[in-house]
Amino acid sequence: MKPKEILHILQSLKDIEPRxxxxxESRFLILSTKQKHSLKEYLPSRVSLSGVLSQxxxxxxxxxxxxxxxxxxIIVTAYTATQEISPLFLPGLNQGKxxxxxxxxxxxxxxxxxxxxxxxxTNKTGSSALNQVTSKQLDHLNQSILEKEAQNxxxxxxxxxxxxxxxxxxxxxxxxx
Amino acid sequence: MRFFSAKNFLRTLGAIAIVMTxxxxxxxxxxAQSLDIDQxxxxxxxxxxxxxxxxxxxxxxxxxxxxxxxxxxxxIVLGVIDLAKAQLxxxxxxxxxxxxxxxxxxxxxxxxxxxxxxxxxEFYDKTRNDIIAAARAFATDSLTQLTKKLEEEKLNKxxxxxxxxxxxxxxxxxxxxxxxxxxxxxxxxxxxxxxxAQKLVQNEDLKTLFDQSAQILxxxxxxxxxAQEIIIHLYAQDDSTLPNRYLEDLSKKLQDAxxxxxxxxxxxxxxxxxxxxxxxxxxxxxxxSLRDIRSTYDxxxxxxxxxxxxxx
Numbered sequence: 310m311k312p313k314e315i316l317h318i319l320q321s322l323k324d325i326e327p328r329x330x331x332x333x334e335s336r337f338l339i340l341s342t343k344q345k346h347s348l349k350e351y352l353p354s355r356v357s358l359s360g361v362l363s364q365x366x367x368x369x370x371x372x373x374x375x376x377x378x379x380x381x382x383i384i385v386t387a388y389t390a391t392q393e394i395s396p397l398f399l400p401g402l403n404q405g406k407x408x409x410x411x412x413x414x415x416x417x418x419x420x421x422x423x424x425x426x427x428x429x430x431t432n433k434t435g436s437s438a439l440n441q442v443t444s445k446q447l448d449h450l451n452q453s454i455l456e457k458e459a460q461n462x463x464x465x466x467x468x469x470x471x472x473x474x475x476x477x478x479x480x481x482x483x484x485x486x
Numbered sequence: 487m488r489f490f491s492a493k494n495f496l497r498t499l500g501a502i503a504i505v506m507t508x509x510x511x512x513x514x515x516x517x518a519q520s521l522d523i524d525q526x527x528x529x530x531x532x533x534x535x536x537x538x539x540x541x542x543x544x545x546x547x548x549x550x551x552x553x554x555x556x557x558x559x560x561x562i563v564l565g566v567i568d569l570a571k572a573q574l575x576x577x578x579x580x581x582x583x584x585x586x587x588x589x590x591x592x593x594x595x596x597x598x599x600x601x602x603x604x605x606x607x608e609f610y611d612k613t614r615n616d617i618i619a620a621a622r623a624f625a626t627d628s629l630t631q632l633t634k635k636l637e638e639e640k641l642n643k644x645x646x647x648x649x650x651x652x653x654x655x656x657x658x659x660x661x662x663x664x665x666x667x668x669x670x671x672x673x674x675x676x677x678x679x680x681x682x683a684q685k686l687v688q689n690e691d692l693k694t695l696f697d698q699s700a701q702i703l704x705x706x707x708x709x710x711x712x713a714q715e716i717i718i719h720l721y722a723q724d725d726s727t728l729p730n731r732y733l734e735d736l737s738k739k740l741q742d743a744x745x746x747x748x749x750x751x752x753x754x755x756x757x758x759x760x761x762x763x764x765x766x767x768x769x770x771x772x773x774x775s776l777r778d779i780r781s782t783y784d785x786x787x788x789x790x791x792x793x794x795x796x797x798x
Contacts, residue, residue, distance in 0.1 A: 401673030411783040
């Protein structure tokens with residue numbers, strides 16, 4: 310058989326149709342047969358996004374965590390990107406942060422400077438106390454007693470007794486040498 | 487200028503923790519540093535007041551007066567010993583908490599202070615026992631002699647050690663503050679670059695202020711580094727009989743500065759006096775370094791206020 314003849318036969322096959330009564334009968338048969346599984350059985354009674362999500366997340370809690378984390382990450386990234394791109398975002402010169410940091414550092418610096426003063430003050434108190442123990446000053450002409458008394462009665466200047474005491478101290482020093 | 491790199495991240499975190507502990511948790515140093523020391527200080531002062539009252543008393547008999555005086559003198563001297571020991575303990579605790587550079591010289595310095603503290607504590611304990619014995623025997627002359635010896639030893643040997651340890655503590659706490667200040671400077675530098683690159687500000691004020699702050703902060707670093715170097719040499723001098731070339735040169739430099747300063751002061755009375763001794767110079771470096779950080783932050787605040795004004 311020649312190819313041309315084969316082609317002609319194949320084209321003529323297109324014209325083949327069922328009988329009209331056969332096609333009607335078949336359609337009736339298909340539609341009247343009760344289906345074993347309806348589509349409803351595969352779908353929930355009410356299809357909603359929240360329903361689908363909650364059912365999915367309840368059965369897979371890890372998936373819920375992953376989705377939440379991804380959401381937070383997206384929000385943070387979007388915010389940071391917006392801020393970084395913004396010309397007004399200057400984190401280094403943020404007044405609130407700089408002032409707070411300066412206050413904290415100032416407090417720390419004061420602590421360090423106080424440490425030096427505290428060391429001096431403690432040593433002076435110790436030395437002054439030991440001086441009183443080793444002092445050879447006369448009891449009633451003791452310079453500290455007189456200064457304290459002068460302070461109590463509001464005299465700013467050295468009293469004649471204090472001056473005399475200083476002279477006596479000088480004498481005692483010379484005697485000790 | 488010192489730039490902060492990612493590898494120093496942990497160091498910065500450490501510095502923040504230390505500075506926050508110092509700045510927030512410790513509150514005012516003089517109160518919180520050591521209640522023990524404060525209490526002993528107050529007891530010693532009360533003892534001195536009581537002694538003065540007894541000395542000035544006209545109602546007590548001579549015998550009673552002498553007895554009370556010996557008792558009070560004993561209490562005062564023991565109080566001073568307790569105070570000095572508490573100070574040593576406090577310094578040792580703070581020194582132990584420091585992270586010193588991981589080098590032999592700083593390790594040796596730590597060991598040197600440990601040895602010194604031990605020997606000072608031994609001296610105090612022995613003196614304490616001797617004082618109690620002298621007071622019990624009513625040996626007033628012996629009590630006075632022991633007190634004089636204590637005074638000399640404390641003034642000439644123990645106090646300088648405590649002072650040195652205090653300097654080490656401050657110098658390394660300052661180093662932690664400097665790490666934070668560097669970090670802030672780097673952040674501000676990024677902002678300044680952005681501000682001028684995007685032409686958000688036309689005038690040069692911010693740039694000038696930034697350069698000033700960077701310069702002052704660098705000066706603070708230099709002072710801190712020099713203070714560290716002096717501390718190491720001072721300790722090495724104490725621990726060795728060999729002459730220390732570094733300290734000799736520094737001493738000469740300071741003497742020259744004093745002479746120049748004196749000559750200038752004669753013609754211009756407002757000129758500040760140059761430090762005369764290495765100890766005074768060291769203290770001026772320590773205080774200067776801290777004050778520089780404070781000035782740097784004053785400029786940072788000024789810049790943060792200005793930038794808000796300019797961008798409004």
